[in-house]
Amino acid sequence: MPTRVLILSASVGSGHKAAAAAIEQAFQRYPEFEVINQDALLHTSRIYQVAATDAYFALVKENPWSVGWLYDYNDEPFKNERGLSRVLNMLNGQPLVKLIEDYHPNIIICTHFMPAGIAAQLLLEERINSRLGIVTTDYDFQGMWLSRSFNHYFVALDEARALLASFGVDDERITVSGIPVTSLLSEPFDCNGVYERYNLQADLPVLLVSAGALGGGPALEIVEQIMGMKTPVQTIVVCGRNQPLRQAVTTMTAAKAEHFRVLGFTNEMPDLMRAATLFVGKPGGLSTAECMAAGLPMVVIDPIPGQEERNSDHLLENGAAIRCRDLPVLGFKIDQVLQEPGRLEGLRAGTQRLARPDAARVVIETLLNDTTSPYVFDREQRRRIIAVSRGKTEPELVVPPPPDTVILYDDETGVLLGTITPTQMKFLDTYLVEEHSDDETYYLDEPTLDYLIEQHPDPELLTVLRSILRTRTHVEIRFVLP
Numbered sequence: 030m031p032t033r034v035l036i037l038s039a040s041v042g043s044g045h046k047a048a049a050a051a052i053e054q055a056f057q058r059y060p061e062f063e064v065i066n067q068d069a070l071l072h073t074s075r076i077y078q079v080a081a082t083d084a085y086f087a088l089v090k091e092n093p094w095s096v097g098w099l100y101d102y103n104d105e106p107f108k109n110e111r112g113l114s115r116v117l118n119m120l121n122g123q124p125l126v127k128l129i130e131d132y133h134p135n136i137i138i139c140t141h142f143m144p145a146g147i148a149a150q151l152l153l154e155e156r157i158n159s160r161l162g163i164v165t166t167d168y169d170f171q172g173m174w175l176s177r178s179f180n181h182y183f184v185a186l187d188e189a190r191a192l193l194a195s196f197g198v199d200d201e202r203i204t205v206s207g208i209p210v211t212s213l214l215s216e217p218f219d220c221n222g223v224y225e226r227y228n229l230q231a232d233l234p235v236l237l238v239s240a241g242a243l244g245g246g247p248a249l250e251i252v253e254q255i256m257g258m259k260t261p262v263q264t265i266v267v268c269g270r271n272q273p274l275r276q277a278v279t280t281m282t283a284a285k286a287e288h289f290r291v292l293g294f295t296n297e298m299p300d301l302m303r304a305a306t307l308f309v310g311k312p313g314g315l316s317t318a319e320c321m322a323a324g325l326p327m328v329v330i331d332p333i334p335g336q337e338e339r340n341s342d343h344l345l346e347n348g349a350a351i352r353c354r355d356l357p358v359l360g361f362k363i364d365q366v367l368q369e370p371g372r373l374e375g376l377r378a379g380t381q382r383l384a385r386p387d388a389a390r391v392v393i394e395t396l397l398n399d400t401t402s403p404y405v406f407d408r409e410q411r412r413r414i415i416a417v418s419r420g421k422t423e424p425e426l427v428v429p430p431p432p433d434t435v436i437l438y439d440d441e442t443g444v445l446l447g448t449i450t451p452t453q454m455k456f457l458d459t460y461l462v463e464e465h466s467d468d469e470t471y472y473l474d475e476p477t478l479d480y481l482i483e484q485h486p487d488p489e490l491l492t493v494l495r496s497i498l499r500t501r502t503h504v505e506i507r508f509v510l511p
Contacts, residue, residue: 032061032136033133034064034065035136037145038069039069041070047211048315051388053066055209055390059393069141072124073143074123105419106175107175107177129157133159134157139161140166140209145163149179152178160181160403161178162179162396163179164183164208165183168344175196178403179404196418197413199404207388207391208317209392210318214302215322215386218303227304230263234367236255237264238264239267241269241313246331252266256285260367263289266289267292267295269294308328312340317383318388321384326350328351329345347379348379435451435510438506438508456484456487459484471508
């Protein structure tokens with residue numbers, strides 16, 4: 030019987046499904062495996078589907094600030110797996126539960142946290158015996174992705190791995206794979222052929238403006254800014270499935286039609302990305318990962334608060350993008366990138382720090398070689414992880430100084446100078462002068478040390494005092510009593 034693989038995504042935006050499709054595509058190298066790729070959202074109740082898609086996109090369009098609030102609110106680990114939330118997820122996901130149980134996969138790969146949570150619950154209840162791999166699809170790790178049971182996590186950045194490690198996840202169960210992207214970005218590429226197909230000039234920069242698969246965002250304002258640029262450029266505007274937008278852009282650019290190519294939905298984005306000079310658009314997880322794999326720097330526009338804001342932060346930190354917060358200066362900012370010597374080359378170098386074109390292959394090979402049993406967070410571990418996510422440190426992790434130790438600091442710089450015993454502190458109290466009763470410092474210099482030597486301190490105290498003056502001529506010592 031062939032090894033059965035179930036890939037589960039969710040059509041909340043296009044990124045989760047695109048990552049799942051990339052993994053399915055990479056499985057073509059393994060014909061001995063039986064692979065099914067399903068949109069988990071289609072196997073939930075109609076109410077759940079509306080809440081996860083229509084309501085979400087309405088918030089993005091009308092109240093984007095609320096999306097950021099929801100992102101932060103749900104950033105706490107296990108929030109969607111507690112009490113009523115877990116019950117509602119399981120009830121709304123009963124068709125998905127049936128799909129998983131009927132198929133009984135050997136391996137489950139989830140590119141969205143909703144099916145990951147349901148699969149984890151089935152593992153905990155021992156209703157399935159599968160390896161569960163969870164593949165995140167943004168550069169940041171949101172707490173909702175953390176499941177109570179799993180085999181392996183696949184994240185985009187070392188920083189995400191460090192966060193999971195801070196939660197206590199075993200490093201061997203975390204792989205920095207990157208976000209899975211289509212293998213077309215790694216196939217041989219004929220740049221001249223793309224230029225010829227779209228009638229582009231090889232000596233002019235190419236801007237690739239993306240309004241997303243659904244054709245949203247401030248595309249008209251972006252095009253207006255590009256039309257006013259000083260640098261001669263060629264622009265490809267991808268309007269997705271928004272035909273009215275495509276018509277509006279075509280009308281707007283009619284006077285400069287030789288410099289614009291206005292497209293609807295296209296399957297040629299991998300070629301267009303590799304032929305372009307700059308990408309102008311929103312930093313969705315998959316769009317960003319594809320640009321990085323293509324070596325294409327980004328001009329970030331209007332990121333959705335939450336995951337896109339954080340994606341933007343990582344792009345900027347790695348020098349792979351610029352961000353335009355005010356559309357009236359977009360043309361000016363792109364002009365700067367194209368005209369400043371070395372600026373574009375620096376951005377391209379930044380993309381290489383984030384590029385992971387083989388992410389899908391890494392996911393597959395890691396899971397195929399994974400022989401571990403599913404890991405389960407117990408109640409105490411979950412409690413600790415939640416505390417850490419809130420910025421709280423477990424009391425037992427704070428190691429107090431020994432009860433018989435007096436700690437000495439440089440009062441001006443806060444530098445630790447050493448430790449002495451209460452008996453040694455009593456000696457200093459006897460022979461050094463306090464300026465007032467609440468004084469917590471003592472002045473020490475060479476003459477003072479000579480005076481103390483005449484009073485016959487014990488050798489260990491003398492060693493500490495000499496070491497303090499080894500790199501300084503004087504110091505005001507602050508002491509902290511046990």
